[in-house]
Amino acid sequence: xxxxxxxxVARRAGVSKxxxxxxxxxxxxxxxxxxxxxxxxxxxxxxxxxxxxxxxSGATANAVGLALCRPARILGIEPxxxxxISGVEAELSARxxxxxxxxxxxxxxxxxxxxxxxxxxxxxxxxxxxxRTDDRRIPALEExxxxxxxxxxxxxxxxxxxxxxxxxxxxxETVEYLVALGHxxxxxxxxxxxxxxxxxxxxxxxxxxxxxxxxxxxxxxxxYTGEEGxxxxxxxxxxxxxxxxxxxxxxxxAIAGLSVAQEMGLAVPGxxxxxxxxxxxxxxxxxxxxxxxxxxxxxxxxxxARQLLAVIAGEPVTGLQDETAHLTPRGSTAPxxxx
Amino acid sequence: xxxxxxxxVARRAGVSKxxxxxxxxxxxxxxxxxxxxxxxxxxxxxxxxxxxxxxxSGATANAVGLALCRPARILGIEPxxxxxISGVEAELSARxxxxxxxxxxxxxxxxxxxxxxxxxxxxxxxxxxxxRTDDRRIPALEExxxxxxxxxxxxxxxxxxxxxxxxxxxxxETVEYLVALGHxxxxxxxxxxxxxxxxxxxxxxxxxxxxxxxxxxxxxxxxYTGEEGxxxxxxxxxxxxxxxxxxxxxxxxAIAGLSVAQEMGLAVPGxxxxxxxxxxxxxxxxxxxxxxxxxxxxxxxxxxARQLLAVIAGEPVTGLQDETAHLTPRGSTAPxxxx
DNA sequence: CTGAAAGCGCTTACAG
DNA sequence: CTGAAAGCGCTTACAG
Numbered sequence: 001x002x003x004x005x006x007x008x009v010a011r012r013a014g015v016s017k018x019x020x021x022x023x024x025x026x027x028x029x030x031x032x033x034x035x036x037x038x039x040x041x042x043x044x045x046x047x048x049x050x051x052x053x054x055x056x057s058g059a060t061a062n063a064v065g066l067a068l069c070r071p072a073r074i075l076g077i078e079p080x081x082x083x084x085i086s087g088v089e090a091e092l093s094a095r096x097x098x099x100x101x102x103x104x105x106x107x108x109x110x111x112x113x114x115x116x117x118x119x120x121x122x123x124x125x126x127x128x129x130x131x132r133t134d135d136r137r138i139p140a141l142e143e144x145x146x147x148x149x150x151x152x153x154x155x156x157x158x159x160x161x162x163x164x165x166x167x168x169x170x171x172x173e174t175v176e177y178l179v180a181l182g183h184x185x186x187x188x189x190x191x192x193x194x195x196x197x198x199x200x201x202x203x204x205x206x207x208x209x210x211x212x213x214x215x216x217x218x219x220x221x222x223x224y225t226g227e228e229g230x231x232x233x234x235x236x237x238x239x240x241x242x243x244x245x246x247x248x249x250x251x252x253x254a255i256a257g258l259s260v261a262q263e264m265g266l267a268v269p270g271x272x273x274x275x276x277x278x279x280x281x282x283x284x285x286x287x288x289x290x291x292x293x294x295x296x297x298x299x300x301x302x303x304x305a306r307q308l309l310a311v312i313a314g315e316p317v318t319g320l321q322d323e324t325a326h327l328t329p330r331g332s333t334a335p336x337x338x339x
Numbered sequence: 340x341x342x343x344x345x346x347x348v349a350r351r352a353g354v355s356k357x358x359x360x361x362x363x364x365x366x367x368x369x370x371x372x373x374x375x376x377x378x379x380x381x382x383x384x385x386x387x388x389x390x391x392x393x394x395x396s397g398a399t400a401n402a403v404g405l406a407l408c409r410p411a412r413i414l415g416i417e418p419x420x421x422x423x424i425s426g427v428e429a430e431l432s433a434r435x436x437x438x439x440x441x442x443x444x445x446x447x448x449x450x451x452x453x454x455x456x457x458x459x460x461x462x463x464x465x466x467x468x469x470x471r472t473d474d475r476r477i478p479a480l481e482e483x484x485x486x487x488x489x490x491x492x493x494x495x496x497x498x499x500x501x502x503x504x505x506x507x508x509x510x511x512e513t514v515e516y517l518v519a520l521g522h523x524x525x526x527x528x529x530x531x532x533x534x535x536x537x538x539x540x541x542x543x544x545x546x547x548x549x550x551x552x553x554x555x556x557x558x559x560x561x562x563y564t565g566e567e568g569x570x571x572x573x574x575x576x577x578x579x580x581x582x583x584x585x586x587x588x589x590x591x592x593a594i595a596g597l598s599v600a601q602e603m604g605l606a607v608p609g610x611x612x613x614x615x616x617x618x619x620x621x622x623x624x625x626x627x628x629x630x631x632x633x634x635x636x637x638x639x640x641x642x643x644a645r646q647l648l649a650v651i652a653g654e655p656v657t658g659l660q661d662e663t664a665h666l667t668p669r670g671s672t673a674p675x676x677x678x
Numbered sequence: 679c680t681g682a683a684a685g686c687g688c689t690t691a692c693a694g
Numbered sequence: 695c696t697g698a699a700a701g702c703g704c705t706t707a708c709a710g
Contacts, residue, residue: 003458005703016681021705031679048458052394053703056686061391063439072425072637077620079415086411089442098439098461100402103428119342119387121687122437226624252624259626281416285565285591286625287598298411344687355697360689370695392687395702460703681710687702694697 004047012041024049051098055121063098064308065123067110069130074224075103077252079280080297081129084151087301088127095309097124107132111140118144124312127151127304128160131196149308151300154321156196161311163304163320167197168204170293170325171247174275175208177327178245182335183273187243188219189232189253198249205247218243222253229253233260237272244336245273251280254290258332269334279328288331295325343386351380363388390437394460402437403647404462406449408469413563414442416591418619419636420468423490426640427466434648436463446471450479457483463651466490466643467499470535488647490639493660495535500650502643502659506536507543509632509664510586513614514547516666517584521674522612526582527558528571528592537588544586557582561592568592572599576611583675584612590619593629597671608673618667627670634664 010017015034022029023038030038041047055061066088068075075081089099100123104110114137117123125147128137138158141148150157153164178186188205191198202219209217220235222228229248233256236243248254254276261272268274268288276283279294300322310317349356354373361368362377369377380386394400405427407414414420428438439462443449453476456462464486467476477497480487489496492503517525527544530537541558548556559574561567568591575582576599587593593615600611607613607627615622618633639661649656 003460007703017704018682018706019680022680025705027706029679034679046454046458048455049705050395050703051459051461052391052400053686054705055391056389056395056688057703057705058686059705072422072429073620075425076418076422076636082421083411083415085440086414086442089440090411093441098441100437101424101428101440102432102437103425115385116387119385120390121342122390226620230624252620255621255624259624262626281412281565281591282594282621285569285594285598287601297415345689346687356688357690357698358696361696364689366690368695373695388689389687392702393689395704396687396689397702398689679710681708683708684706686705689702690700692697692699694695 003050004045006047006049008045009038009042009047012045013038060124060312061121062096063100063123064092064305064312065100065102065113065117065126066129067102067104067113067126069104069106069110072103077226078224078250078278079282080250080278083280083297084129084301087298088305089301090298091302091305092309097309107136111137114141114144114146118146125149125308127308131156132194133196133199135196147308147311149304149311151304152197153319157319161307161317161319163300163307163322165295165300165322166324167200170277170327171201171204172208174247174293174327175205175212177329178247178273178275178333179212179214181245181273181333183245185215185241185243186217186245186247187236188217188247189222189229189236189249189257190219191222191224191249193221201249215241222249224250224252226252226256229256230260233257234264237261237264237266244271245275245333247275247277249277251276251278251282251290251292254292255282255286258286258290267337269332270337273333273336275327275333277325279325283330291330291333292328293325294328295323299323342389343384345386345388347384348377348381348386351384352377399463399651400460401435402439402462403431403644403651404439404441404452404456404465405468406441406443406452406465408443408445408449411442416565417563417589417617418621419589419617422619422636423468423640426637427644428640429637430641430644431648436648446475450476453480453483453485457485464488464647466647470495471533472535472538474535486647486650488643488650490643491536492658496658500646500656500658502639502646502661504634504639504661505663506539509616509666510540510543511547513586513632513666514544514551516668517586517612517614517672518551518553520584520612520672522584524554524580524582525556525584525586526575527556527586528561528568528575528588528596529558530561530563530588532560540588554580561588563589563591565591565595568595569599572596573603576600576603576605583610584614584672586614586616588616590615590617590621590629590631593631594621594625597625597629606676608671609676612672612675614666614672616664618664622669630669630672631667632664633667634662638662
C-alpha cells in the first residue's frame with residue numbers, strides 16, 4: 001500500500017500543495033469551503049503528513065523524550081513509573097505528540113542521549129526524573145537549550161521548569177499522626193540517598209522529630225527493592241530499642257517490611273506500625289492493608305506533559321506545585337501496645 | 340547552541356556532503372583514512388544526522404512503536420509490561436533504534452494509531468501485544484504492510500512473525516505438580532477471557548484435569564486486578580466443595596488471593612495452596628512467599644525486538660519460541676491437610 | 679484567497 | 695575514490 005502524500009491530496013482537491021498545508025494546519029490562506037473539502041479528502045484517503053518532512057521543514061518533531069535511569073527489576077516492580085508514563089502519554093496523545101522512551105544506565109549515558117536526541121532533532125523536549133542535588137543533567141540541558149521539564153523538586157532545577165509535590169509537608173503530617181497515636185520511637189527506611197527527594201524527606205524527618213522531641217529518629221538507607229527493604233527492617237527490628245513505627249519510602253519496601261515483622265513474630269499494628277509512601281493498589285493487597293501516603297501519579301504525569309508542551313510552544317510557564325500526598329490510614333497503624 | 344549539520348562536517352573535513360554520508364553509514368566510496376578523519380570530526384563537533392532528514396530521504400525512521408491497550412492502574416501494578424519494555428528498549432538502543440510508546444483505549448484506537456504511524460512514516464515497525472482470537476489488528480497490519488512482530492501466540496498471527504512461550508506446557512506442569520502433592524480439587528483464577536493466552540491456558544487446564552480425572556476443575560474469570568482477584572477467591576473459597584489449590588493468572592491476583600485466605604482463617608499452604616503466574620519480585624515479598632511460574636520477561640522483550648529489527652531489515656525470520664515458564668516452589672504450596 | 683518556488687538536511691544514483 | 699545534483703514531503707515567505 002502506497003502512503004498518500006500532500007501532492008495526492010492537492011491533486012484530488014485541485015489546489016496547490018501549499019493550500020493543503022494551510023488547510024491542514026489551520027492557517028489562513030484558504031477559504032473555509034476549500035479547507036473543509038481538503039480535510040474531507042485527506043481523511044478519505046488516510047493522509048497524515050510525514051512527521052519527517054514536517055520536522056525537516058522547520059516545524060517541530062511532535063515528539064518528546066523520557067529517559068529512565070533505573071534497572072529493569074526496579075522499573076518493573078515500582079508502579080510509579082508506569083503510572084507516570086500513562087499520565088504523560090494520555091496528555092501527549094491528546095495533542096498528537098509521541099513519546100520516545102529510552103532506558104539508560106547512568107547520568108552520563110542519559111546526557112549523551114539528550115545530546116543525540118537534540119542533534120537528531122528527534123524530540124522537541126524532554127522530561128527529567130529522579131533529580132539529584134548538583135544534577136549534571138541540568139546544565140547540560142541548559143547548554144543545549146533543549147526544552148525540558150523537571151519532574152521533581154523544589155529547587156535544584158536551574159532555569160528549567162519543574163512540577164513537584166511537597167514531600168516535606170507530607171512527611172511531617174505522617175510523623176505527627178504517628179505521634180498522636182502515641183508513638184515515640186519512629187524509624188524510616190529511605191530510598192536512594194543520592195536522590196533529591198530522599199534528601200528533602202530526610203531533612204524534614206530530622207526536623208520534625210527534633211521539634212516533637214522524639215527519641216533517636218533513625219533513617220536507614222535502601223534502594224527501593226523488597227530485598228533491601230527487608231534487610232533494613234530486620235536491622236531496625238533487631239536493635240536494642242526497636243522502633244514502634246516505621247515509614248518506608250516506597251510501597252514495595254513497606255510490604256517487604258510487613259513480611260519481616262510477621263516472620264519475626266511481631267504483630268502489625270500491635271507491635272509495629274507501618275506507613276508506605278506511594279499508595280499503589282499493592283498496599284491493599286496485603287494483610288493488614290497498609291496505611292499509605294498517596295497522590296494521583298497519572299495526573300502528575302499529565303501536568304508535567306502540559307508544562308512541557310507549553311515550554312515547547314514558547315508560552316510563559318512558572319512551574320507547578322502539584323497536590324501534596326495525603327495519608328490514608330488503614331490497618332497497619334495503631335497506638336503502640338504498652339510494654 | 341546551533342545544531343551541527345552534515346555540511347559543517349564536510350566543510351571542516353574539506354570533502355563533499357556525500358562523502359560524509361558514506362563515511363558515517365559505512366558505505367564504500369571513501370578511503371579508510373578519510374572515513375576516520377570524518378568520524379573524528381563528527382564526534383568532535385557532536386554531530387548526529389537529523390533523523391527527520393534521514394527518514395525523508397528514503398532511509399528508515401529508526402524508530403519502532405509499541406501501543407499498550409490497558410488502563411493506567413493495570414499497567415502500573417503489573418510488572419510484566421515495564422519489564423517487557425525494559426528488555427525491548429535495551430535491544431533497540433543497542434542498535435540505535437528509538438521506541439515510541441502510546442497508550443490506547445481499545446483495538447479500534449490501536450489500529451488508528453498504526454495507520455497514523457504508517458502514514459506519518461513515524462515508525463519502521465510495531466510490536467503487537469495481548470493477542471486475541473480473530474484479532475482485527477492482524478489484517479489491518481497486513482494491509483498496511485507495516486513490519487510487525489506479535490508478542491504472543493502460537494497461532495492466530497496471520498502472516499506476521501511472532502515470539503511466544505508455551506503456556507499450555509507450563510500449566511500442565513503446574514497441575515501435575517499439585518496433583519503429585521495430593522491435590523484433587525484445583526481451581527484457577529483466569530485473566531481476561533478475550534485474550535488468546537487466557538484461552539490457551541483454559542483449554543490446557545481443562546484437558547489436563549480431564550486426563551488426570553480431577554473433580555470439577557473450575558475456572559473463574561478476573562481482570563488481573565487485586566480487587567477482582569480477591570472477589571474471585573472469596574467466591575471459590577465460599578463454595579460447598581472448596582478447592583485445596585488455586586492457580587492465578589498473574590501475581591497480583593495471587594497476592595490478593597493469599598490475603599483473602601488469611602482473612603477467611605484458612606492457612607496457606609495448610610488449607611490452601613497458591614500458585615502465581617508471573618514470578619515477579621512481588622511473590623517473594625509476601626508471607627509465605629508464593630510458588631510461581633516465571634520466566635525472563637526482559638529477555639522475551641529483547642528477543643521480540645531482535646525479530647522486529649530483522650523483519651524491518653528484510654531478513655528471513657521464522658518466529659521464535661521463547662523459553663517455557665518454569666515452576667519455582669516456595670512456601671505457598673504443600674500437600675493438602677487431611678480433613 | 680491562491681500558486682510557484684525555495685529550503686529544511688540528509689541519501690544515493692550518476693558522472694568524472 | 696570523489697563531487698555535483700536530484701529528490702524525499704513537507705512549510706512558509708513571496709508574488710500575484
